Amino acid sequence: MTLTASPGTTDRDTADLAVDLDGVVKRYGPVTAVDGINLQIRPGEVVALLGPNGAGKTTTVDMLLGLAQPTEGNIRVYGRKPHDAVALGLVSAVMQTGGLLKDYTVEETVKLTAVLFGKPPSTVGEALDRAGIADIGKRLVGKCSGGQQQRLRFAMALLPDPELLILDEPTTGMDVGGRHDFWQAIRRDAAGGRTVIFATHYLEEADAYADRVVFVRRGQIVADGTASSVKALASGRTVRATLPGALEEDLRAIAGVDTAEVRGDTVYLHGRDTDSIARYLLTSTPARDLEITSRNLEEAFLTLTADDAGSTR
Numbered sequence: 384m385t386l387t388a389s390p391g392t393t394d395r396d397t398a399d400l401a402v403d404l405d406g407v408v409k410r411y412g413p414v415t416a417v418d419g420i421n422l423q424i425r426p427g428e429v430v431a432l433l434g435p436n437g438a439g440k441t442t443t444v445d446m447l448l449g450l451a452q453p454t455e456g457n458i459r460v461y462g463r464k465p466h467d468a469v470a471l472g473l474v475s476a477v478m479q480t481g482g483l484l485k486d487y488t489v490e491e492t493v494k495l496t497a498v499l500f501g502k503p504p505s506t507v508g509e510a511l512d513r514a515g516i517a518d519i520g521k522r523l524v525g526k527c528s529g530g531q532q533q534r535l536r537f538a539m540a541l542l543p544d545p546e547l548l549i550l551d552e553p554t555t556g557m558d559v560g561g562r563h564d565f566w567q568a569i570r571r572d573a574a575g576g577r578t579v580i581f582a583t584h585y586l587e588e589a590d591a592y593a594d595r596v597v598f599v600r601r602g603q604i605v606a607d608g609t610a611s612s613v614k615a616l617a618s619g620r621t622v623r624a625t626l627p628g629a630l631e632e633d634l635r636a637i638a639g640v641d642t643a644e645v646r647g648d649t650v651y652l653h654g655r656d657t658d659s660i661a662r663y664l665l666t667s668t669p670a671r672d673l674e675i676t677s678r679n680l681e682e683a684f685l686t687l688t689a690d691d692a693g694s695t696r
């Protein structure tokens with residue numbers, strides 16, 4: 384069974400891919416950190432990598448950045464080996480920590496980075512603008528909040544104007560407001576067509592900001608699609624309706640219903656094909672006030688990444 388919900392990518396268009404991981408395996412001695420990942424990402428996609436601790440997200444990111452080599456399989460980033468893509472400035476990363484000097488201002492930090500990477504001074508203002516920190520250019524880095532420091536790292540990563548931006552758990556430790564501002568800046572920038580891949584533990588971030596969500600468990604992809612399609616695939620939907628006098632055993636007998644619950648006059652029917660459940664209720668019973676809802680991404684995540692979850696791909 385496959386839970387892949389994305390439209391997928393055919394062999395024909397692999398030459399135009401931003402990222403192509405083909406049968407990628409990474410072993411560290413007896414540990415298999417990545418266990419046969421196939422993943423194709425098109426230019427302009429914003430993709431979240433989600434998975435529990437130790438799932439293999441950071442290892443995948445490290446391989447995309449050329450910091451680790453696959454034991455088996457092949458990786459291409461804009462048609463090149465990751466190391467070459469990074470050297471050409473096609474790829475930049477925003478990592479979680481490190482790399483900032485507290486006694487410099489925000490603007491000085493970006494200027495210094497531009498000089499180090501041989502970028503013209505004109506790139507500095509644009510990077511500050513795009514990262515949404517032009518107004519705090521004169522602030523000392525040491526006085527910036529965690530969220531502002533992350534947007535500064537984002538500005539630095541933008542200097543080469545990369546085609547692909549990779550973020551490994553970029554908002555860990557930030558408060559809600561900081562996370563919101565950070566993602567607003569990323570989304571605004573991505574609207575211009577930049578490809579973005581981010582690893583996160585925050586399910587709601589994947590739900591809110593990614594076009595596509597890739598769930599990883601034990602080094603393998605267990606689901607891949609839009610947040611809503613993954614939610615639906617992973618956990619089905621629920622039809623709620625008003626149906627006085629209904630019995631759970633009768634409801635469970637309706638085609639497509641996995642579980643049924645009666646609370647007073649309200650019934651909750653859970654299943655994959657909620658359209659046909661709703662059709663049945665409306666045509667064959669006096670049910671009214673129908674409502675169909677998806678479970679949230681957190682529940683889908685728990686279902687898909689549970690240790691007893693079956694192999695789905």
Ligand SMILES: Nc1ncnc2c1ncn2[C@@H]1O[C@H](COP(=O)(O)OP(=O)(O)OP(=O)(O)O)[C@@H](O)[C@H]1O
Nearest residue numbers: 411414415416434435436437438439440441442443
């Ligand atoms: N350099 C290494 N040497 C040995 N084992 C490693 C190394 N790097 C990662 N691993 C192991 O590979 C597995 C995947 O780790 P990885 O850091 O990629 O997971 P992750 O999904 O990023 O987890 P987290 O969310 O905790 O960051 C883990 O079992 C980890 O212990």
